[in-house]
Amino acid sequence: MKMDHSLPLEYSTEENKLKILGFWIFLGAEIMLFATLFATYFTLVGRTAGGPTGAGIFEITPVLIETLLLLTSSFTVGLGIHAMRLGRKKAMIGFFITTLLLGLAFIGVEIYEFVHYVHVGAGLQTSAFTSILLTTLGTHGIHVTIGLFWGLFIVLQVWKRGLTPQTANKSFIFSLYWHFLDIIWIFIFSFIYLKGMM
Template sequence: MAVAHGNVLSAEQAHEKPLEYQNPNQAVKILGFWIFLATDMLLFGCLFATYLVLRTHTDGGPTPQTIFDVPGFTTQTLVLLTSSFTGGLSTLAMRNGNKRQVIGWMIVTILLGLTFIGFEVTEFVSDALQGATMQRSAFLSAFFTLVGTHGSHVSIGIVWMIATVIQVAKKGLNPISARKVFVVNLYWHFLDVVWVFIFTIVYLSGVVM
């Protein structure tokens, strides 16, 4: 037997599949989550297509150049990309059987996620104070729907990650909790990829076009 960061692993386990895939039931659930992400990708695809059609329909109201804050959305992007890195570190720690590091890196990821949401709420409030509300124009309706849907996904991910941290703290690392750590971080990486498209298609193109 070998000991890895407080968890006892046999020599055979060290060369087996990752912990989250060792139980066939957990492997099937991971596959199901990949399918869910594919359907969520279709949702965001529709929202992006709608935004691209409506982004020039400002009806004489605020335009992207007048409401988009370059330092603000750049900072948001850096925060979320950093959270993706720390989420990846928590998955790596899970693979190494290090419960403390899993919890620590997930807490850092949660804090970064909350920071991201704080920036987004501040942005939306600032926009509203400038008269850029959802009902003002088709552009703003598409913008708030797309970015708000992503923000709601991030909020769900934060709650989900908190619940996963609690379970790992109480029950340790096993095939079930390992699957949950892996899946919630997979979800988080997906949201980061979506945000890169929002950053490029919505914000960057909005300030230069």
């Protein structure tokens, strides 16, 4: 395997560069996926069929907690990659575990939020609005959940194998994914929650 030592470890081999570019393209596809969900959401947001509206069911407190948790986790994963570039394996693992714990807490609050929605009569089947609301939030939530397992596997690999071009590459790609989910959340927060509560 040819290595280029002038570049960070995650970019150091040809294969690594390919994987990073490929993942960026994948994120492009993910943007289209969420764009379709958002477009559908904006189409159906007013179609509540006499059921609950956004203003009626959204609660600012859990949403703010979720936002805080996810934004912080994006910061810590960035610190993790910084530590990785400095070659500090333990610090990196620490930051990654912090990220995953914050993600887990996010999922916990989101589950609480979903239970609350069902409790106040805004289930998946209630109206077109609730269907697309829960589908959009759920798609993001499933992404975070998958990310939790993926991140855990990567932490285990870094821990066992150390910082190699392969593990560094995987960690870096994971951080791209995690930042991406954060950006999607910012859109959800602004255009679903804040706009809905206005």
